[in-house]
Amino acid sequence: MPERCGRYTVTLSNRPSIISYAAVAGKKEGQGPLGRCFDAVFEDARLGCKTWEQAESALQREAMTRALDKVGLSPSQLQYLFSGDLLNQNIASTFGLRQMQVPLIGQFGACSTMGQTMAMAAIFVDSGAADLCGALTSSHFCTAERQFRYPLEYGGQRAPTSQWTATASGAVVVGRGQGVSIRAVCIGRVQDLGVTDMNNMGAAMAPAAADTLAHFFSDTGTGPEDYDCIATGDLGEVGSALNRDLLSRKGYTLDDRYVDCGLLLFDRQTQDVHAGGSGCGCSASVLCAYFLPRLERGELKNLLFVPTGALMSPTSSQQGESIPGIAHALLLSAEK
Amino acid sequence: MPERCGRYTVTLSNRPSIISYAAVAGKKEGQGPLGRCFDAVFEDARLGCKTWEQAESALQREAMTRALDKVGLSPSQLQYLFSGDLLNQNIASTFGLRQMQVPLIGQFGACSTMGQTMAMAAIFVDSGAADLCGALTSSHFCTAERQFRYPLEYGGQRAPTSQWTATASGAVVVGRGQGVSIRAVCIGRVQDLGVTDMNNMGAAMAPAAADTLAHFFSDTGTGPEDYDCIATGDLGEVGSALNRDLLSRKGYTLDDRYVDCGLLLFDRQTQDVHAGGSGCGCSASVLCAYFLPRLERGELKNLLFVPTGALMSPTSSQQGESIPGIAHALLLSAEK
Numbered sequence: 001m002p003e004r005c006g007r008y009t010v011t012l013s014n015r016p017s018i019i020s021y022a023a024v025a026g027k028k029e030g031q032g033p034l035g036r037c038f039d040a041v042f043e044d045a046r047l048g049c050k051t052w053e054q055a056e057s058a059l060q061r062e063a064m065t066r067a068l069d070k071v072g073l074s075p076s077q078l079q080y081l082f083s084g085d086l087l088n089q090n091i092a093s094t095f096g097l098r099q100m101q102v103p104l105i106g107q108f109g110a111c112s113t114m115g116q117t118m119a120m121a122a123i124f125v126d127s128g129a130a131d132l133c134g135a136l137t138s139s140h141f142c143t144a145e146r147q148f149r150y151p152l153e154y155g156g157q158r159a160p161t162s163q164w165t166a167t168a169s170g171a172v173v174v175g176r177g178q179g180v181s182i183r184a185v186c187i188g189r190v191q192d193l194g195v196t197d198m199n200n201m202g203a204a205m206a207p208a209a210a211d212t213l214a215h216f217f218s219d220t221g222t223g224p225e226d227y228d229c230i231a232t233g234d235l236g237e238v239g240s241a242l243n244r245d246l247l248s249r250k251g252y253t254l255d256d257r258y259v260d261c262g263l264l265l266f267d268r269q270t271q272d273v274h275a276g277g278s279g280c281g282c283s284a285s286v287l288c289a290y291f292l293p294r295l296e297r298g299e300l301k302n303l304l305f306v307p308t309g310a311l312m313s314p315t316s317s318q319q320g321e322s323i324p325g326i327a328h329a330l331l332l333s334a335e336k
Numbered sequence: 337m338p339e340r341c342g343r344y345t346v347t348l349s350n351r352p353s354i355i356s357y358a359a360v361a362g363k364k365e366g367q368g369p370l371g372r373c374f375d376a377v378f379e380d381a382r383l384g385c386k387t388w389e390q391a392e393s394a395l396q397r398e399a400m401t402r403a404l405d406k407v408g409l410s411p412s413q414l415q416y417l418f419s420g421d422l423l424n425q426n427i428a429s430t431f432g433l434r435q436m437q438v439p440l441i442g443q444f445g446a447c448s449t450m451g452q453t454m455a456m457a458a459i460f461v462d463s464g465a466a467d468l469c470g471a472l473t474s475s476h477f478c479t480a481e482r483q484f485r486y487p488l489e490y491g492g493q494r495a496p497t498s499q500w501t502a503t504a505s506g507a508v509v510v511g512r513g514q515g516v517s518i519r520a521v522c523i524g525r526v527q528d529l530g531v532t533d534m535n536n537m538g539a540a541m542a543p544a545a546a547d548t549l550a551h552f553f554s555d556t557g558t559g560p561e562d563y564d565c566i567a568t569g570d571l572g573e574v575g576s577a578l579n580r581d582l583l584s585r586k587g588y589t590l591d592d593r594y595v596d597c598g599l600l601l602f603d604r605q606t607q608d609v610h611a612g613g614s615g616c617g618c619s620a621s622v623l624c625a626y627f628l629p630r631l632e633r634g635e636l637k638n639l640l641f642v643p644t645g646a647l648m649s650p651t652s653s654q655q656g657e658s659i660p661g662i663a664h665a666l667l668l669s670a671e672k
Contacts, residue, residue, distance in 0.1 A: 001337075002465035004415070008439060010465050051655050079340070080523060088424040089649035090444045091657075094526060098660050103344060103523035105452060106444035106647070108426045116441060120456070127463030129338035129346050147651075187416060187439035190430060311442070313425035315483075319387050324434050 002126050006219025008212075009186045016125035017179035018118075018172045018332070019132075020073070022066035023288035024059055025281075026141070026167030032266045037289035038168075039066045045142055045167065053087060056140035056169075057096030059281070060085075063171035063288075064097065064136050071173065075100035078173070079130040082117035084108045085138050085280055086165075087147060092138050102134070110309030111205075111234050112188070113137040114170060114284035115328035118305075119185040121174040122330070136171035139279025148198075148314055159199035163236045163278035166265055170284030172292075180295045183302075184331040186219065188212040190311065192324040198317050202239025202262075202275055205308040208325035209235060210246035213306060216329045217252060224254050228300040231291060233283035233307030233327070234262035236276030261286035261307075283307040295334040303332045338462050342555025344548075345522045352461035353515035354454075354508045354668070355468075356409070358402035359624035360395055361617075362477065362503030368602045373625035374504075375402045381478055381503065389423060392476035392505075393432030395617070396421075399507035399624070400433065400472050407509065411436035414509070415466040418453035420444045421474050421616055422501075423483060428474050438470070446645030447541075447570050448524070449473040450506060450620035451664035454641075455521040457510035458666070472507035475615025484534075484650055495535035499572045500609035502601055506620030508628075516631045519638075520556065520667040524548040526647065528660040534653050538575020538598075538611055541644040544661035545571060546582035549642060552665045553588060560590050564636040567627060569619035569643030569663070570598035572612030597622035597643075619643040631670040638669045 005011045022039045030041030040062060047055040047062075060083065068075060081100065084107035085092035097104060109116040117135035124130040142152060144165040150156040174182070191208040209232050217223055224230060224247075235243055240260040247254055261283040262276035287305060294300045308327040317323070341347045358375045366377030376398060383391040383398075396419065404411060417436065420443035421428035433440060445452040453471035460466040478488060480501040486492040510518070527544040545568045553559055560566060560583075571579055576596040583590055597619040598612035623641060630636045644663040653659070 002460075002463050004464070004467070053651060053655065084442075084444060086425075087649070088651060089422075089446065089647065091647070091649045091652045094647040094660055095652060095657060098526035098528055101525050103525050104662065105456075105523060106420075108420060108442035108444045110425065120441075123460065123463065123465050124338075127338050127459065127465065128340070129459050129463065131340070187441060189437050189439050190434040192434055311425065311427070311430040313423070313427045315389060315424060316427045316431060319389065321431060324430055326440065 002123050008215040009184055009219035011184045012122055012126040012182060014126045015181040016122045016174050017177060017181045018292060019175045019177045019179040020067045020071040020173040021288040021292050022063050023170045023285040024062045025285055029166055029168050029265060032271060034265060034289050052140055052142040053091060056092040056138050056143050059169035060092060060096035060136055060138045063169035064134055067171045067173050075102050078102045078132050078134050080105055080124060081134045082107055082120045083136050084113040086144055109326060110311050111278060111280050112307040112309030112326050112328050113280045115307035115330055118172060118330055119187060119328055122182040122185060125174050132175045134171060134173055136169060137280040137284045138169035139165050139281035141165045141167045144279060158274055160274055161200040161238050162274045163201060163262060163276050164273035165279035166277045166282040168281035168285035170288035180292055181333050182330055183333050186212055186216040186329040188327045190324045190326050192322050194322045196322050200238060201278060201310045202236040203242055204310050204323035205325035206235055206239040206242035206246060208327040209243045209306055209308050212327040212329050213247060214250045224252050224257060227304045228302050230254060230258045230304040232260045234278040235260045235308055236262040238275050295332060298334060301334050305330045305332055338459050344551040345520055345555035347520045348458055348462040348518060350462045351517040352458045352510050353513060353517045354628060355511045355513040355515040356403045356407040356509040357624040357628050358399050359506045359621040360398045361621055365502055365504050365601060368607060370601060370625050388476055388478040389427060392428040392474050392479050395505035396428060396432035396472055396474045399505035400470055403507045403509050411438050414438045414468050414470050416441055416460060417470045418443055418456045419472050420449040422480055445662060446647050447614055447616050448643040448645030448662050448664050449616045451643035451666055454508060454666055455523060455664055458518040458521060461510050468511045470507060470509055472505060473616040473620045474505035475501050475617035477501045477503045480615060494610055496610055497536040497574050498610045499537060499598060499612050499614035501615035502613045502618040504617035504621035506624035516628055517669050518666055519669050522548055522552040522665040524663045526660045526662050528658050530658045532658050536574060537614060537646045538572040539578055540646050540659035541661035542571055542575040542578035542582060544663040545579045545642055545644050548663040548665050549583060550586045560588055560593060563640045564638050566590060566594045566640040568596045570614040571596045571644055572598040574611050631668060634670060641666045641668055
């Protein structure tokens, strides 16, 4: 049963677990440090579709289908799909998943979406509202660039603080069987310290990551040292240094157990991604390709997974608004 | 506790209730048949803000604040806010609610969003994941027109099947006290019968409403005659006739207990709204201005509230995609 623990955290005593998962990615991600960890790498940015948006939908379908196939489930055995993405009106999710004919609960948390979909799935399963749920998200470099920045053909210059939107999807099946368990979730508040630079999302999101982590530590009476690994979503080089600093001022030293999914997905020395990876698919695919296998193999006993999102739109930025950030924390445990 | 009932429905045995609610609207809505029922009507489409998007954010803030004020609550007493809207990247919600500093779980269900946010809030409260949640949504004629259709200055012609996006917001506080209870929720599947006409959303959404209602009747062993009123979201004149017809083919006669929020909000004879009202704020404000007071006064014993959404974007339509619909049903009951 879900139970409140402090002001911001919910613990899940029935231990809903990730009974299956899959991650798929594009060519550039496949050439990165985690290239061999993905369930599939697509050399064609269009995945054989007519448009990039359809290709992003295909990424979600591929990830969810592969996660289900691994445990011999069909979509009709899921009670709910929780999904969201960066595209206007969540079209990657809707069009990617409509043929599965599973009740769909669209989520929006920008790049924090994987944390949000998994939190919803875990609370639904823990409470008895569902037995089996899918949770997933995606991003695609080409759909994000043209929607948020410039037409790809324009070849806009990128700032040193810019991040590279991952072409990837990660999907999990949450149920009550064997697998990494979801022990607690901590939903974040919107944090906005007034950053307006659309090329520095890491700085805009770092205060949210620090806020959520501090709440989680305080609510649970724990500290960074109680976790084998703490992984933020996609703060990149700039944002993860800020997060480290902000938490240190609150009295929490993250140390070398702290990593950022945006710094794991690409090799910044050779892959020209500037401050690191980003996009909903970044933390989702790093979780499903890298962390969940490590938890299953016992290389990590537990993980604090903290995806981060920047909740702006081009319209809000054009209207002079600052960039609000959000972050959600999930405690994943390998212990049965 | 949430308990599964059939394939698609969840019953809520702790009877989470709507302990407060409020609805605010724009000038045109204020001149309509429900004009006197709103908590506030704003003559200025900008609500004193610089942009329409900021005005839509202000609508959400006004609705939620008024709902909280009525029962003497402050935002800090809410554990979660569930909100979403039609704007790209949900900015009406994020920017409208960021100052409340309540953990925010962004939802996207297009015009079905009020059903989705209330379903999430009800399941969270019923399960113990939360004690008090806010659920709300909004739409604004001016933000929707320019984002989905044409610049307002262009003065585009409207088709007879077109609907008029409501400038409105509805907000509820879900908790465990006195109030209309939420007895069951039925989350819908995406239904897509291939409608591609962006000026006929009612037709695109009707199959989803019929699908969800048929599931709910079948799961609960009930029929239309067991409910005092069945209200779909914003199918308008065209879509509600289709919904009636589709359900009749499945053996369910809706009769005169069936109404559509899109047909209640405006006077179609005098207000030039063509097929009726639409937008997330349409069903949300009709629920909070008209139905919840009727339930409280005992004029209705129960209500099946079925908001409907069209999950397209201008990009998906430009790429030749059809318009997927979705609908969620909630059983609201006046009985303690």
